[in-house]
Structures are given as C-alpha cells and as structure tokens.
Amino acid sequence: MGLATIIIPLVGAAVALLLRSDMRRPFVLPFFALAHLVATIVALARPEPGGGPRWLALDAPGRIVLLLVSVLFAVCSVYAVAYLRLRKDRPNRIFCACLLAFLGMMSFITWANHLGLMWVAIETTTLSSAPLLYYNRSARSLEAAWKYLLVGSVGIALALLGSLCLGYSSLAGGHESSLLFEDLVREAPGFSKLWLHAAFILLLVGYGTKMGIAPMHTWKPDAYGEAPGLVGALLAGGMTSCAFLAIVRIFHVVVAAGEAAFASRILVFMGLFSMAVAGAFLVRQRDFKRMLAYSSVEHMGILVLALGLGPAGAFGALLHMVNNGLVKGVMFLSAGNIHRAFESKSTDEVSGAMRRLPVSGALFLAGFIAVTGSPPFAPFVSEFTILNAALGQGRYVVGGLMLVFLLVVFIGMGATVLAVVQGKPSGRARRTPFHDRPLTILPPLVLMACVTVFGLFVPPPLRAMIEDVVRFLGYPEVQP
Amino acid sequence: MNSAADAMLVLVLLLNFFVLGSSRIRSIIYTVAAQGVLLGILPVLVHGELGVRETIVSVGAIALKAVFIPRMLMRAMADLPIRREIEPLVGFRLSLLLGAAGTGISLALAARLPTAGTTGAQLLVPASFATILTGFIVLTTRVKAITQVLGYLVLENGIFIFGLLLLKAMPFLVEVGVLLDLFVAIFVMGIMINHISREFSSISTERLSALKE
Known part of the structure; x- marks a missing residue:
C-alpha cells in the first residue's frame, strides 16, 4: 500500500499535465486527493507485514x-x-x-524507512513546492521562491552531511549499518558517540531548516507571505510535519544510543529559542500572512521543545503536530479569503473583515483563539500536556519561559488579528466582488470543526496511534 | 599514508582561498570547475583502485561539477551585465582571513575526532570541513545570486569529500549525494529567473509573465 499512496498523486500530476482545459483541470485535485485518502486509510487499517526490514515501511510516527x-x-x-x-x-x-x-513526495517521506531515501524524499519536496510559491509570478513571489530554494538547499546539504556523519559514526564504532532505521536503532549503542553528536546537530539544523525553527526560519515569512493561502496551509501543516517526522526518527536513533539527555538539552534550547524569536517578530506585525509564518515558527519551536521533554512531552508533541496542522489549515485558508477580498494583506488597509466576509472573518478569529492555545480548542489540550510534562519533570524555568512566550505571542497576534477582523472596511482597501462562497468557507469550517472536537476529547484511535509513537521511541525509564 | 590523495586535498584547500579572494565571477567559476576535476580524481586515489563504484562517482562528479554546472553558469553570465562581485558584505581580505581561521580550526577539530581508518588519506576530514566552511563564508557574505550559487557549490564539494570516507561502506548514500548536484542544476534555473525579475521589476512585471509562458 506504501507505493499506492506515493504513486496515486504522481499519476494525478501526470494527468494534470496532460489535460488541456484550465477550467476542468482543478477537478483532478479532489479526485486524486480522495483516492489518496482511501489508500491511506487502507494502509493504516492493515497490520504491518513482518519479514525483516524494508526500504518502504510505515513506522508509528509515519502513520x-x-x-x-x-x-x-x-x-x-x-x-x-x-x-x-x-x-x-x-x-x-x-x-x-x-x-x-x-503530496506524493510528502507521502514518500512518511514511508521512507532508510536514512538516505528519506533525505531524497525531503529534497524532492523542496523542488516540487518551489513552483507553487511563484504561482503569482510577481517579482516578490519570485524573490520568495528564490529564498526558499537557497535556504532550503543549504538545509538539505547540511542534512546530507549529518546523514554521512551518522553513517560514519556507525563505521567508526566498528559496525557497518545498512542505514535502514531499524538497523540503525539496533546498532546505535555501539556507535561512536562524538560522531553521533555531530550527526544529530547537523541533522537537526538541516531538517530544522525545512521545518522552519529559528534561526533557520528566514525563508518562512517570505514564502508564506507570497504563496497562495492553500499552499501556505500545505507547507505549514504538511511539509513542516514531515520535517518534524524526520527529526523524530533521528531522535529515535539517538535515544537508542543512550544519548537521550544530550539530544533533549539541544531540543529544549532550540524550541525555546524559536518561541522567543517568533514572539519578538509577532509584536507589531502588520502583514497578517507573515504573522502566520511567525506563528508557524513558534509552533515548530513548541514541537521540538516538547520532543525534548521525555515521554509525556513526546505525547504532547505528536498531538500538537496534528492540532497545529489542522489549525494552520483554518488560518491560511481564511486568511487567503480575506487577502482576496481586500487585495491586501496589511492591517494598514484591511479592517472590518467580519463585516465584509462574515464567515471567513469569524473563522480567522476562531483560528487565532485556537492557535494561541486558548480553551476549548485542541491546541490548548496539547500545549497544556507539554507544559505539564515540563513541570512534571521539575523544569520550572522551561515551563515558565514557555508560558511567557505563549503570552507574548497571544498579545502580539491578538493586536494584528483584531485589527483585521474588527471595525468597518476602510476606504483605502479596494472594493472587490469577492464574497464568501460555499467552497471557500466549507474547507476551513471542516478543519475548524475537527479542532473543536479534538479540544473536547482526543479520539481513541488517534490517542492509540500517538501512544504507539511514545512506545516506539523507547525512552529509557526516568525517575521523576 | 596515502600521499597522492593528501596532495590532491591540499590543492582543493588552495582553491578554496582562490574562491574567497577573487572578485571576478568568471574566475570563481573556473576555480570551482577546477575543484570539481580534483574531486573527480579523488575517489580513485583514496581507494587506490578503479572499481565500478569509483568510476561511476568519478565520472558523475567530473561531468556535473566540472563541466555541466560551470557551463550553465557561464551561459547565465553571458546574459547578465554583472562581471564582478563589487560590494560583498565582508571584504575579500577579511574573508580570506576567515577562511584561514576556518581551515586551522578544521585541522584541529579533525585531529580530535575518532576515525574509522577506512582510508589512508589523513586530510579527508579536515579538508572536507574547511571546504564546507569556505562555502558558508561565500554564501553568507556575497550578495550576487550567482556568487551565492558558487558558494553553495563549494559547500557541496566539501560534503562530497566527506562522502568519500563512506564510498566503500555505504555507496548508496554517496551516490545519492551526487543527486544534490542535480538539485543545483535546477537551482541554477532559479537564479536566471531571479535575474530576469530584477531586470524587469523596474519596467513592468507583466513582461516577466510574458517571458515565462
């Protein structure tokens, strides 16, 4: 089934290239997306066949x-x-x-069970997404795409160096690992520690660049600011989660090598640093799409921070990854609607979105409340879990800093979001015929419904999947 | 000891300084191409034999790093009015100094790291680190897009050198590294677009879409 989730979208891409009509071509998207969803559900429902390690296999976080x-x-x-x-x-x-x-390449990342193969998959996501960024063909979007390519490829290059270091760490430890993750994890205790440390740092920086944690986040505001809303949603909710998946897999190897404490220290530091940077740029941010980019930097920070906080933190991290992906969908799609209606994304010109676009405006506001971790929405639950994990380990400074940064983000984003949704549409914005239509509001509404439901209770299948990941990571028993 | 490979690596290091100290973009392209040739010969020297793996990596590296990409860059240069990197963020003398410091640090660092002893060449690890650092310096201190791509190429050359350590044990990972070059090739197309946008932004962006389709 692994190949199906990769090949179905690629066939779809070929069909899209072959069709001649610009009018009919977009319908290819939901058709193949649905086929992909079916293939995914079938793949998840079937138990993993045994029979030794394979290059394409779905591990617990990949699912x-x-x-x-x-x-x-x-x-x-x-x-x-x-x-x-x-x-x-x-x-x-x-x-x-x-x-x-x-989509095909993102699925490829989830199935890639080999260090080198995963690297290739992540590299190809950069290539396939760069043209999406310059869809508008403006000088600004070209600049954004250029930056995305440049920063992204330096990240990818460092990730390759990290992968080589990990391979060398196995060699220097006297092993010849096959680089399949299962083999790496099994042989990790014998790896050369110094090289393993170097590998972890390089891989964290490399894949962290794709994920957009500070200080490697510089491509993000430009890319998210210039890309169409739905591309922003897929990058912020999908691609960053895939990059996080890569980091989780590397972390797994490092934990197996008995170096969890070393890796956790770095993860916690990077996480808090990202949150701080995001907070600083969110205050007085006038461009509401760039605001979403910094919000994404903040949430990526929360993810790596949580991964460094032991089993309870890892549970929170995975839950937060799902919640963040869904909320980012709501935010980017509704922001895209507002952008289209006002033909501007600056709070200098945009105000009164609630009057002009009642549903999109309300969704944008609700998304803001959810994304900043306010109850009753899902991110509140996951952020609370993470905070609890920090306090449960007696790491009051970490917990305290996290709370402070969350507060700064809330205030910073709040000012921008309220300026967008409140008041009357100002005369400076152009009048466009755009209004809320069923198909532009239904998708973010569906996502918002998920975010609300997940805030009330985590569905048991999802909870089971996340608990699988925590078991999969195999943290050493720690005394609280 | 593998003195032939080490001598070759010293040459690679010297070329790094050429890249750092030169302002003429054309000569930087030639230097990077020369580095590509040296890298292409290295797999054979390091492993002292000419197997199928070594041949593939050698030929692939020379074709991409020394012929294909430099040619593409030269062609891009022909269409551009730029000849020199005029105002780098950090001066040439300072970047040479930084490069020297980076090379020193790499040598000191590599001496402390445990080695697997798979090859006789002593300089592989330090040369790789120093070349990566050189690439970083160029990437971050030069402002012209074309020089940034050259910096990226040098960075990638450094990674290639490191990959040679693993050519025997993990050939797949190394061959995959050559893929990174393909990535660059597409990247180079990005640079042209970037320049076109710079050229036309003062006139009209509509010209740009007229050019694209």
Whole structure:
C-alpha cells in the first residue's frame, strides 16, 4: 500500500499535465486527493507485514503524519477548485501538477524507512513546492521562491552531511549499518558517540531548516507571505510535519544510543529559542500572512521543545503536530479569503473583515483563539500536556519561559488579528466582488470543526496511534 | 599514508582561498570547475583502485561539477551585465582571513575526532570541513545570486569529500549525494529567473509573465 499512496498523486500530476482545459483541470485535485485518502486509510487499517526490514515501511510516527497530510490535502484540494476558478487570469497546469507531486513526495517521506531515501524524499519536496510559491509570478513571489530554494538547499546539504556523519559514526564504532532505521536503532549503542553528536546537530539544523525553527526560519515569512493561502496551509501543516517526522526518527536513533539527555538539552534550547524569536517578530506585525509564518515558527519551536521533554512531552508533541496542522489549515485558508477580498494583506488597509466576509472573518478569529492555545480548542489540550510534562519533570524555568512566550505571542497576534477582523472596511482597501462562497468557507469550517472536537476529547484511535509513537521511541525509564 | 590523495586535498584547500579572494565571477567559476576535476580524481586515489563504484562517482562528479554546472553558469553570465562581485558584505581580505581561521580550526577539530581508518588519506576530514566552511563564508557574505550559487557549490564539494570516507561502506548514500548536484542544476534555473525579475521589476512585471509562458 506504501507505493499506492506515493504513486496515486504522481499519476494525478501526470494527468494534470496532460489535460488541456484550465477550467476542468482543478477537478483532478479532489479526485486524486480522495483516492489518496482511501489508500491511506487502507494502509493504516492493515497490520504491518513482518519479514525483516524494508526500504518502504510505515513506522508509528509515519502513520500519524501520513494521515494528517492526506486529510489536510483532501480539504485543501476542495478549496483549490474554488480558488482556481477565481484565478482564471493564470494558467494552472504547473500549479496542479506540482500540488499533486508535492503530496506524493510528502507521502514518500512518511514511508521512507532508510536514512538516505528519506533525505531524497525531503529534497524532492523542496523542488516540487518551489513552483507553487511563484504561482503569482510577481517579482516578490519570485524573490520568495528564490529564498526558499537557497535556504532550503543549504538545509538539505547540511542534512546530507549529518546523514554521512551518522553513517560514519556507525563505521567508526566498528559496525557497518545498512542505514535502514531499524538497523540503525539496533546498532546505535555501539556507535561512536562524538560522531553521533555531530550527526544529530547537523541533522537537526538541516531538517530544522525545512521545518522552519529559528534561526533557520528566514525563508518562512517570505514564502508564506507570497504563496497562495492553500499552499501556505500545505507547507505549514504538511511539509513542516514531515520535517518534524524526520527529526523524530533521528531522535529515535539517538535515544537508542543512550544519548537521550544530550539530544533533549539541544531540543529544549532550540524550541525555546524559536518561541522567543517568533514572539519578538509577532509584536507589531502588520502583514497578517507573515504573522502566520511567525506563528508557524513558534509552533515548530513548541514541537521540538516538547520532543525534548521525555515521554509525556513526546505525547504532547505528536498531538500538537496534528492540532497545529489542522489549525494552520483554518488560518491560511481564511486568511487567503480575506487577502482576496481586500487585495491586501496589511492591517494598514484591511479592517472590518467580519463585516465584509462574515464567515471567513469569524473563522480567522476562531483560528487565532485556537492557535494561541486558548480553551476549548485542541491546541490548548496539547500545549497544556507539554507544559505539564515540563513541570512534571521539575523544569520550572522551561515551563515558565514557555508560558511567557505563549503570552507574548497571544498579545502580539491578538493586536494584528483584531485589527483585521474588527471595525468597518476602510476606504483605502479596494472594493472587490469577492464574497464568501460555499467552497471557500466549507474547507476551513471542516478543519475548524475537527479542532473543536479534538479540544473536547482526543479520539481513541488517534490517542492509540500517538501512544504507539511514545512506545516506539523507547525512552529509557526516568525517575521523576 | 596515502600521499597522492593528501596532495590532491591540499590543492582543493588552495582553491578554496582562490574562491574567497577573487572578485571576478568568471574566475570563481573556473576555480570551482577546477575543484570539481580534483574531486573527480579523488575517489580513485583514496581507494587506490578503479572499481565500478569509483568510476561511476568519478565520472558523475567530473561531468556535473566540472563541466555541466560551470557551463550553465557561464551561459547565465553571458546574459547578465554583472562581471564582478563589487560590494560583498565582508571584504575579500577579511574573508580570506576567515577562511584561514576556518581551515586551522578544521585541522584541529579533525585531529580530535575518532576515525574509522577506512582510508589512508589523513586530510579527508579536515579538508572536507574547511571546504564546507569556505562555502558558508561565500554564501553568507556575497550578495550576487550567482556568487551565492558558487558558494553553495563549494559547500557541496566539501560534503562530497566527506562522502568519500563512506564510498566503500555505504555507496548508496554517496551516490545519492551526487543527486544534490542535480538539485543545483535546477537551482541554477532559479537564479536566471531571479535575474530576469530584477531586470524587469523596474519596467513592468507583466513582461516577466510574458517571458515565462
């Protein structure tokens, strides 16, 4: 089934390239997204066949990411149909093909059970998503795509160096590991420690660049600011989760080598640093799409921080990854609607979104309340779990700093979001005929419904999947 | 001891300084191409034999690093009015000093790391680190997009050198590294687009989309 979730989107991409009509082509997206979702569910429902390690296999964290990516893409594909109907000014052949190829490559990451193969998969996501960024063909979006490519490829290069170091660590320890993750984990205790440390840092920096944790986040504000809303949703909810998956897998190897304490220290530091940087840039941010980018930096920080906080933290991290992916979908899609209606993304010109676009405005506001971790929405539950994990270990400074940064983010984002949704539409914004349509509001509404439900209770299958990951990571028993 | 490989690595290190100290973009391209040739010969010297693996990596490296990418960059240069990196963020003399310091640190660092003893070459690890650092210096201190790509190429050359340590044990990972070059090739197309945008932003961005489709 692994190949099906990779090949179905690639076939879709080929079909999108072959179709001639710009009008009909977007319907390919939901069709193949649905097929991908079905294949994903079948793959998840079937038990893993045994019989030794394989190059393509779905491990416990991979299952969650695959499901998240598939659901998010399915929702975004419906939105894409409505969006592309409004964008008759631009041909969408490359856009549709790249979207589907991007989905295929993200699925590839979740299935790649080999250090080198995973690297290749992550590299190809950069390639397939760069054209999505310059869909608008403006000088600004070209600049954003250029930055994305440059920073992204330096990250990818460092990740390759890290992978080589990990291989060398096995060699210097007297092993010849096959680089399949199962083998790496089994032989990890014998690895050369110094090289393993170097490998972990390089891989964290490399894949952290794709994830967008500070200080490697510089591509993010430009990319999210210039990309269409639905691309932002897929990058912030899908691709960053895939990059986090890569970091989880590397962390797993390091834990197996008995170096969990070393890795955790770095993860906690990087996480808090990202939150601090995001907070600093969120205050007085006037561009509401760039605001979302910094919010993403903050949440990626929370993820790596949580991964460094032991089993309870890891549970929170995985739950938060899912919640963040869903909320980012709500935020980016509704922000895209507002951007389209006002033809501006600056609070200098945009105000009164609630009056002009009642549903999108309300969703944007609700998304803000959810994304900053306020009850009753899902991110509150996961952030609370993470905070609890920090306090449960007696790490009051870490918990305290996390609370302070969350507060700064809340205040900073609040000012921008309220300026967008409240008041009357100002005369400075252009009047456009855009209004809320069923297909532009239904996708974010569905995601918002998920976020609300997950806030009230975590569905048992999801909880079971996350508990699998915590078991999979195999933390050493620690005394509280 | 593997003196032939070590001598070759010293040459690679010297070329790093050429890249750091030169302002003419054309000569930087030639230098990076020369480095590519040296890297292509290295797999054979390091492992002292000419197996299938070594041949694939050698030929692939020379074709991409010494011929294909430099040619693409030269062609891009022909369309551009830029000849020199005029105002780098850090001066040439200072970047040379930084490069020297980086090379020193790499040598000191590599001496402390445990080695697996798979090859006779002593300089592989330090040369790799120093070349990566050189690439970083160029990437971060130069402002022209084309020089940044050259910096990225040098960075990647450094990673390639490190990969040679693993050519025998983990050939897949090394061959995959050559893929990184393909990535660069596409990257180079990005640079052209970037320049086109810079050229046309003062006139009209509509010209840009007219060029694209």
